[in-house]
Amino acid sequence: MTKSHITPVGVYVTVFLALIALTIATTLISRIELGPFNFVVALTIAVIKASLVVWFFMHVNHSSSLTRLFVFAGLFWLAIMLVFVMSDYVSRTWLPGPRWL
Amino acid sequence: MSTTLPRPQIEAVNYLNVDYSWKSWLFTTDHKRIALLYLFSITAMFGIGGVFAGLMRLNLLFPDGLFQHDTYNKFFTMHGIVMVFFFLVPSIPATLGNFLIPPMIGARDLAFPRINLLSWYIYIAGAIITIVAILHGGVDTGWTFYAPFSSSYSNTHVILAAIGIFIAGFSSILTGLNFIITVHKMRAPGMTWGRLPLFVWAHYATSLIQVLGTPVIAITLVLLGFERILHAGIFDPNLGGDPVLFQHLFWFYSHPAVYIMILPGMGVVSEIVPCFSRKGAFGYEFIAASSLAIAVLGFLVWGHHLFVAGQSMYASMVFSFLSFFVAVPSAVKVFNWTATMYRGSISFETPMLYAFGFIGLFTIGGLTGLFLATLAIDVHVTDTYFVIAHFHYVMVGGMVLAYLGGVHFWFPKMTGRLYPENLARLAAVIVFVGFNLTFFPQFILGYLGMPRRYATYAAEFHTLNVFSTAGATILGVGYIMPLIYLSWAWFKGPRSPQNPWGAKGLEWEQSPTPPPTYNFDVPPVVTEPAYNYAGEVDDGGH
Amino acid sequence: MADTNVSAAEHDVGLKHHFDDSGQQYESATLGMWVFLLTEIMFFGGMFGSYTVYRNLYPEAFASTSRFMNLTLGATNTAVLICSSLTMALAVRSARLGAKKKLIFFLVSTLILGIVFLSIKYVEYHEKWVDHHIPGPGFHYDLPQYYHQAQILFFLYFAMTGMHALHMIVGAGLLTTLIVMASRNRFSAQWNTPVDMIGLYWHFVDIVWIFLFPLLYLIGNH
Numbered sequence: 001m002t003k004s005h006i007t008p009v010g011v012y013v014t015v016f017l018a019l020i021a022l023t024i025a026t027t028l029i030s031r032i033e034l035g036p037f038n039f040v041v042a043l044t045i046a047v048i049k050a051s052l053v054v055w056f057f058m059h060v061n062h063s064s065s066l067t068r069l070f071v072f073a074g075l076f077w078l079a080i081m082l083v084f085v086m087s088d089y090v091s092r093t094w095l096p097g098p099r100w101l
Numbered sequence: 102m103s104t105t106l107p108r109p110q111i112e113a114v115n116y117l118n119v120d121y122s123w124k125s126w127l128f129t130t131d132h133k134r135i136a137l138l139y140l141f142s143i144t145a146m147f148g149i150g151g152v153f154a155g156l157m158r159l160n161l162l163f164p165d166g167l168f169q170h171d172t173y174n175k176f177f178t179m180h181g182i183v184m185v186f187f188f189l190v191p192s193i194p195a196t197l198g199n200f201l202i203p204p205m206i207g208a209r210d211l212a213f214p215r216i217n218l219l220s221w222y223i224y225i226a227g228a229i230i231t232i233v234a235i236l237h238g239g240v241d242t243g244w245t246f247y248a249p250f251s252s253s254y255s256n257t258h259v260i261l262a263a264i265g266i267f268i269a270g271f272s273s274i275l276t277g278l279n280f281i282i283t284v285h286k287m288r289a290p291g292m293t294w295g296r297l298p299l300f301v302w303a304h305y306a307t308s309l310i311q312v313l314g315t316p317v318i319a320i321t322l323v324l325l326g327f328e329r330i331l332h333a334g335i336f337d338p339n340l341g342g343d344p345v346l347f348q349h350l351f352w353f354y355s356h357p358a359v360y361i362m363i364l365p366g367m368g369v370v371s372e373i374v375p376c377f378s379r380k381g382a383f384g385y386e387f388i389a390a391s392s393l394a395i396a397v398l399g400f401l402v403w404g405h406h407l408f409v410a411g412q413s414m415y416a417s418m419v420f421s422f423l424s425f426f427v428a429v430p431s432a433v434k435v436f437n438w439t440a441t442m443y444r445g446s447i448s449f450e451t452p453m454l455y456a457f458g459f460i461g462l463f464t465i466g467g468l469t470g471l472f473l474a475t476l477a478i479d480v481h482v483t484d485t486y487f488v489i490a491h492f493h494y495v496m497v498g499g500m501v502l503a504y505l506g507g508v509h510f511w512f513p514k515m516t517g518r519l520y521p522e523n524l525a526r527l528a529a530v531i532v533f534v535g536f537n538l539t540f541f542p543q544f545i546l547g548y549l550g551m552p553r554r555y556a557t558y559a560a561e562f563h564t565l566n567v568f569s570t571a572g573a574t575i576l577g578v579g580y581i582m583p584l585i586y587l588s589w590a591w592f593k594g595p596r597s598p599q600n601p602w603g604a605k606g607l608e609w610e611q612s613p614t615p616p617p618t619y620n621f622d623v624p625p626v627v628t629e630p631a632y633n634y635a636g637e638v639d640d641g642g643h
Numbered sequence: 644m645a646d647t648n649v650s651a652a653e654h655d656v657g658l659k660h661h662f663d664d665s666g667q668q669y670e671s672a673t674l675g676m677w678v679f680l681l682t683e684i685m686f687f688g689g690m691f692g693s694y695t696v697y698r699n700l701y702p703e704a705f706a707s708t709s710r711f712m713n714l715t716l717g718a719t720n721t722a723v724l725i726c727s728s729l730t731m732a733l734a735v736r737s738a739r740l741g742a743k744k745k746l747i748f749f750l751v752s753t754l755i756l757g758i759v760f761l762s763i764k765y766v767e768y769h770e771k772w773v774d775h776h777i778p779g780p781g782f783h784y785d786l787p788q789y790y791h792q793a794q795i796l797f798f799l800y801f802a803m804t805g806m807h808a809l810h811m812i813v814g815a816g817l818l819t820t821l822i823v824m825a826s827r828n829r830f831s832a833q834w835n836t837p838v839d840m841i842g843l844y845w846h847f848v849d850i851v852w853i854f855l856f857p858l859l860y861l862i863g864n865h
Contacts, residue, residue, distance in 0.1 A: 006739055006740060007736060012733060012736070015729075016725060016726070020725060023722060023725065023856075026861060030862070038862060042857035043857065045857070046856070049853045050850045053728060053846050053853070054850070057728050057729075058842075058846045058847075070674065070677045074680070074681035077681075078685065078688040078691075080400055080401065081317065081685070081689070081692055082688070082692050084404070084416070085346075085692050085696065086692075086696070087415075087416050087419070088345075088404065088413050089699055089700065090413075091415035091416055209660070210660075212671045213671075282671050282674050282675045282678065285671075285674060286674065287667075287671075313685055315682070316682045316684075316686035316688075317686070317688070317689045320687075320688075320690055321689060323802075324689070327798070331778045331798065333778035333779070333795055333797070334791050334798075335799070340794070341792050342795055343696070346693060350689055350693070353689075
């Protein structure tokens, strides 16, 4: 990673426009009834937007692989927490046992 | 061990005598001075936590108790809070880690010295707030703060204590952050990852846990605090909330936290055992890798604290299996330490006595953890003294012994003095005997059904409780002895030579005793592997 | 690791004593800020986790609360923050170029956009207060069968957006500090690390909102 890297203004503006476009898209799509896919689509668009910010605005495109590893690790750990906690709630009704609800 | 050298006419300038003013201590950015600041504050907090332990054991001399039950609840809560958050979590990293990591890797200081000082001030702020909570009547929820008792029913200073812990958490995060960047960026030429002392590997793994886990308890305490004020019901079943959610969030940090507590101790043992066996660490890569494995796997097992709480049986089975799995890297370490000693030239200085104690007691504690990880057994022994004995074996028999061993091992490096060896050995034996007499009966008590966190108990448990209290008294003596003789030796002990133990490692071989402010007179370049006790004994290590 | 290719004169600008060279110092700072952002991911993660749990438990109650999320203000705020991310990235770029006037311009723009965000947030919170949707003794909900669940969901709404707003306020303070430092010529093309680091922080706070927006305002919108 070199600190002297200067990203052209055009790149930033393009990313900005993409983010705005995705925001408009996600807002409009939310008005359409898609069942469970509303959630999937909205989260997917959010992930894309976040990735654009991380990759371009936060300069991860020019960062060391160590930095990228750290970013990945943070997201992975968040996933551990969400997945394991939800696995409890989702599976409470699968096997007979004391029920909370 | 060598005798005293002729006292030099002019003592070399080192980090201790370079400036005696109080400002130079309170505004220092020297990691070694910050380590000592932590050492004094952590010792003080250990004393406070110990007082509560003493009061508990006093109460438990009598089947009908001695204190009011609400008061007893406050004792075990404050004992837990102070010991966990203000002693065990910071102890080795903030004292020995802060002091030793830069010289061990050949650096002049940590990556962020001012953040290091900030982390101490944050620790002090958290400690003061918690002490204020104690002085105003304490907390009675248990250090685990389970909702909805803590959020809706307890009449004690929950929020104040939560704030103290929240603040102390930042100290832990900043220490971990500093260590991670330091190990990545500040190593001397030739100090490759494969030559890092195992102490450094252990602290790197610890720092990962500190950074990834501590924020979760921070947000948990914030949510708890707001719930206590607003009663929205997030953890209250009467209001549609789930108390088990609190437990999930709490233990997501608090289980990895126990690995924050034990990994540095394992790092200390990994330094002591090769030195006093005159042999390279057997299975260096395995010990290093097992530290990382414990850090990662430790995040996947927290549900074993929720087996009887109402967690789904499916999730409980997964957590139980993973809890068995996390024991494997710890066992790997024990095997490797043992193999290091095999055919080594073993001597029984105080640090080695503590290391032996660690290996034996940690093994017992760890194995009883497997009992608890077994779903069917846990139903029987959960919330009994079996659990208490288990975690005190790993935390006191493990961590505290490692802490004392490390303090003794590096005492000459930190102070330039030698402590009285025979007295120290006696203290180590007293600690070992006192500890076992205190906590072994508790395994039996727990198995027989004595519940934890009760101020009274059935008459049939009386004898074992008396043994336990007697042991606690002996253990207390064992703790006070080093407090006295180490303080004495700091000022009056014989001067230490450069390397009294003949240990390998940059901190012993290339950094003066005690070190100058920037650790090295000449920037070191590393050319040999770690623990290169070559030629002394045939080792299986590298 | 990286080549910094600086001259001997540049080498000493802002170099702290314990570092070997400014490249090492800069990389350390960057990694350090990323590690801090990891802690923030986990901090917000606890709230996202709680939110997920209760959305999963109470889907109908959740759907009923989405009526009260002001989509216009939420979407506007999203656009405001995205603009502020652009200006922040341009500020960092200006700092790397040593362009002081542009740096200050973009920092001030970011700060103003941040204040706009917080103002809109205030309007939203005020709406909630008027509707008696702030959890606590004053809470009221028009559908009694969802009273408790709605209170929990609004509690999480305020926890998440409130914590986000708190981070914005801190960010505004940091930006102000940067503006003052920049006007005092503290930054140059050789040394502008604080701008870089606070830029990373600001973008992170933007990313949190990028996730808050769909979860709180969009799901259940139809």
